[in-house]
Amino acid sequence: MTKGVLWGGRFDAEPSELMFLLSKSTHFDFRLASLDCRGSLAHANALHSAGLLTNDDHQQLVAGITQLKEKVDTGQFQPLDVDEDVHGALERGLTEILGEELAGRLRAGRSRNDQIATLIRMYLREGTTKMISLITTFIEALARQAEENISVVMPGRTHMQIAQPVLLSHHLLAHAWPMVRNISRLEDLAKRLGASPYGSAALGGTTLGLDPQQVAKELGFTSSVPNSIDGTSARDVVAEAAYVMAQIGVDLSRLAEDVIFWCTQEAAYAHLDDAWATGSSIMPQKKNPDVAELVRGKAGRLIGNLAGLLTTLKGLPLAYDRDLQEDKEPIFDSCDQLALILPAMTGLVSSLSFDAGRMKSLASAGFSLATDMADWLVKQGVPFAEAHDITGQAVQLCESEGIELEELSDTQLASLSPHLTTQVRGVLSVAGAIEARSGVGGTATARVREQLDYLRHRVGLS
Numbered sequence: 001m002t003k004g005v006l007w008g009g010r011f012d013a014e015p016s017e018l019m020f021l022l023s024k025s026t027h028f029d030f031r032l033a034s035l036d037c038r039g040s041l042a043h044a045n046a047l048h049s050a051g052l053l054t055n056d057d058h059q060q061l062v063a064g065i066t067q068l069k070e071k072v073d074t075g076q077f078q079p080l081d082v083d084e085d086v087h088g089a090l091e092r093g094l095t096e097i098l099g100e101e102l103a104g105r106l107r108a109g110r111s112r113n114d115q116i117a118t119l120i121r122m123y124l125r126e127g128t129t130k131m132i133s134l135i136t137t138f139i140e141a142l143a144r145q146a147e148e149n150i151s152v153v154m155p156g157r158t159h160m161q162i163a164q165p166v167l168l169s170h171h172l173l174a175h176a177w178p179m180v181r182n183i184s185r186l187e188d189l190a191k192r193l194g195a196s197p198y199g200s201a202a203l204g205g206t207t208l209g210l211d212p213q214q215v216a217k218e219l220g221f222t223s224s225v226p227n228s229i230d231g232t233s234a235r236d237v238v239a240e241a242a243y244v245m246a247q248i249g250v251d252l253s254r255l256a257e258d259v260i261f262w263c264t265q266e267a268a269y270a271h272l273d274d275a276w277a278t279g280s281s282i283m284p285q286k287k288n289p290d291v292a293e294l295v296r297g298k299a300g301r302l303i304g305n306l307a308g309l310l311t312t313l314k315g316l317p318l319a320y321d322r323d324l325q326e327d328k329e330p331i332f333d334s335c336d337q338l339a340l341i342l343p344a345m346t347g348l349v350s351s352l353s354f355d356a357g358r359m360k361s362l363a364s365a366g367f368s369l370a371t372d373m374a375d376w377l378v379k380q381g382v383p384f385a386e387a388h389d390i391t392g393q394a395v396q397l398c399e400s401e402g403i404e405l406e407e408l409s410d411t412q413l414a415s416l417s418p419h420l421t422t423q424v425r426g427v428l429s430v431a432g433a434i435e436a437r438s439g440v441g442g443t444a445t446a447r448v449r450e451q452l453d454y455l456r457h458r459v460g461l462s
Ligand code: ARG
Pocket: 025, 029, 085, 112, 113, 116, 320, 322, 324, 325, 326, 328
């Protein structure tokens, strides 16, 4: 029986079983099989253009590869235990269809080194498009919640302490912008993924007069790589993809953490929808935010994939080394994990219901209007350092009296500073504090509406 192993002429003995097990990669690289068939079609055309295939052989090869690709795409063709890797499995498949003589012609002028370097780029080019679409849907979910809750107020926090009132919509959109940047990172990465290594062969190019630009064009790349050694050995683009995916995971984990906190009994800002929560096997009352926790956990895994890949690449001599095979499992895993967690976060965000009353009742807690008092004093001509000090003393007085800033009596205000007239009370309201922050990017309702429109326009949502 034909084996999917592409070497052996200079060997007397069969590979040891354990060596073969270590070497074998079909269990993870077979997902590249359809792309490998597309590469083979382009390569067959390049061989024909270079006069290395007769018209008849070329036609038969193209028909054979097309048939094999259909079998791959429908799951009828699967790797066998005897296949070393995706390339070997496919050559076995093609041999079964066309016979050894014709199938054996396809390998001329290419190496698994330039094949695999091209395939991983093709895979990631498709992957970036899919990810951009998943991220856009996620942004849409945030934008919808922001719109539905446009004027709901919440306590804004720094250091986890209540700091200033903000709009919930403003806070939700703050989780959308990192995702906009991630889209632009993916778009930028796609440019670097646009150079095809096909034609680099093992490392130095080929003697057979094949045109790498022809193959690149046929496979939808912008160009072929300018340096064949770099083409076969570089995996920085794979590491870059792993970084962007880790960053997406980290950004999602920050929203996940917010959701976990919002749903605690202590905060009680939001309620999880039953469909997006889990229960406890022992505590009947529990409703847990496992989706958010799993997403937070996956961020660690995505960072691990990046760290592992960079560690594999560190110090690798040029050109191709077999270590490079280790790029695939982590990058495939990162793609798979994101395909799980981005839609899950979209579902979680869309189904959250917020307790506007609860958030409003906390929005002015912790003297969160103190900055407004200090800013008001500045508008009366008081230097900010002095205004800061006067307001600090007002907070101290309120704390000792057990009252809020707006509850200070006329005499108490006057005792703190002659500048502190009773008119200050006009700015000591949550709504006033929000609407006063009306600079571009601020939390005032009109600015958040403007931001929402800009966000939608930026990511192509209507
Ligand atoms: N499976 C390898 C990889 O993923 C490609 C095969 C190259 N093998 C070789 N012995 N040169 O990188």
